[in-house]
Amino acid sequence: MNAKHEKYQRLIDYCKAMPPTPTAVAHPCDQSSLEGAVEAARLGLIAPILVGPRSRIEDAARAAGIDIREYPIVDAEHSHAAAAAAVQLVRESKAEALMKGSLHTDELMGAVVAGNSGLRTGRRISHCFVMDVPGHEDALIITDAAVNIAPTLAEKAGILQNAIDLAHALQVKEVRVAILSAMETVNPMVPSTLDAAALCKMVDRHQITGAIVDGPLALDNAINLDAARIKKIDSPVAGRANVLLVPDLDAGNMLAKSLTFLAGADAAGIVLGARVPIILTSRADSVMTRLASCAVAALVAKARRESGQVAG
Known part of the structure; x- marks a missing residue:
């Protein structure tokens, strides 16, 4: 591992001993968002639930040569619906983290901060x-x-x-x-x-x-x-x-x-400050940066569980 990523690698290695964090991935309809989620799953950082238009997710995976057969897909018509469905998975205690896919940050955060989202806290x-x-x-x-x-x-x-x-x-x-x-x-x-x-x-x-x-x-x-x-x-x-x-x-x-x-x-x-950690990545992020973001979210979710602040 490149010494440049030594600090991130320590975070990732620490998380490998933990159970993967169930994570709703909102609208992962391109190679970079799918690649980050699947690689994080392979390392045991997250257990992804892919949320978005099933056909677009499957087409993107096929085009990139990424095998997503073992990951559940929650079908949602478009990006706004994917954001809402991802938030719903948290409300139902099926996810302990949210991850941004190939939708705009505003779309995902809009669903999080909506008055009826159930994800707002006093923070x-x-x-x-x-x-x-x-x-x-x-x-x-x-x-x-x-x-x-x-x-x-x-x-x-x-x-x-x-x-x-x-x-x-x-x-x-x-x-x-x-x-x-x-x-x-x-x-x-x-x-x-x-x-x-x-x-x-x-x-x-x-x-x-x-x-x-x-x-x-x-x-x-x-x-x-x-x-x-x-x-x-x-x-x-x-x-x-x-x-x-x-x-x-x-x-x-x-x-x-x-x-x-x-x-x-x-x-x-x-x-931070919502009921669950939210992984915000950029299209320009490397796979290592996406993995580190997942590791950070996994540690935040663990801290919330241990303090009794369980999602749902």
């Missing part, structure tokens, strides 16, 4: 990238770069708690969160620094739990010890963060894509 719905960055010792969790556009302070608190809980599900021994801004000092002219300071005080008051949190921190002194020392930042997080909370979707999206396209990183994606 904020948010997205995390679990990034495997070459040359960086640990996986980096970046949030939120895909769902919440311009989160308020209250919404950031929910996003932060979701990311902390994800880190624990991934067996991170010490969760160290950097709340990112353009600087490491509180500046009333820069609203993200005020939010960072308030979030840190919420941690002090146990309104957010489970991690060591500091901010505002600029990206360099969040992940590089030398940069933190040069700035004389006295913090248990500075230079050692394994979770990065970004100010808004623009910043998060640019950070994640910069790491992917300039540093050769892979970005496994997961949506």
